[in-house]
Amino acid sequence: MSMWTKHHKKRKLGRFVMPLITVAFLSYFGYHSIHGDFGLIATEEFERQRGERQAELDQLTERRKALELQVSLLSDGSMEKDILDEKARYELNVSRADEIVIFNSYFD
Template sequence: MWTRHHKQRKFGRFILPAITIAFLSYFGYHSIHGDLGLIATEEFEKQRVARSGELAALTVKREALERQVHLMSDGSLDKDMLDEIARYQLNVSRRDEIVIFNNYF
C-alpha cells in the first residue's frame, strides 16, 4: 500500500500572519498619518483655537459697530457722533484741532 507524504512547506504557514500584519500595518499607519488621523486631529484643534480667538475679536468689533448704529438710529441723531464719523470718513479737521484716531470704524 502506497501512502503519500506531503512535505511541509514553510511558506504556507506564513501566509495568514503576513496578511494580518499587512492589514494591521495599513490601518495603523492611516490611523496616525491619514486625513482624519491623530496628527490631523491635532492640527484641526490648533486651527479651532486660533479661529475661536479670531471669532472673539470679530464679535467685539461687531458689538462696537452695533453700538454706533444704535446711537445713529435711535430716533434722535447724536450730533457729536455724526460729526465724528463724518470727519473720520472725509478726513477733515479744523486748524485748531488735534486728531487722534482709534481705528474703531
C-alpha cells in the first residue's frame, strides 16, 4: 500500500499576512482613539464645552442669589414701601422730574 502525501510550497505572500492584519488592526484602533466619538479630539471638545457651561452655571448661580435676595426683601412680611416704590419705578422706567436716577444692578 502506498501513501499519498501532499507537499506545499511555502508562499512568499504567506509570511506577510499576519503583519498586514496586525498593521490594519492597529491602524483602525489608532485612528478611532484620536478621531472617534470618545477619542482625544472629542475629549478636548468636551472639556471646552464643560468649561463654557461651568462659567454659565456660575453666572446663573450669582443671578439666582441676587433674585433670592430681592425676593426675601419683598416677601418677608415687612415689605418696605420704599423698596416697593423703587422696584416699581425701575420696572416701569418712571421717575419724577425732581429726582436723580442712578442705575445699578441691584434688580437685574
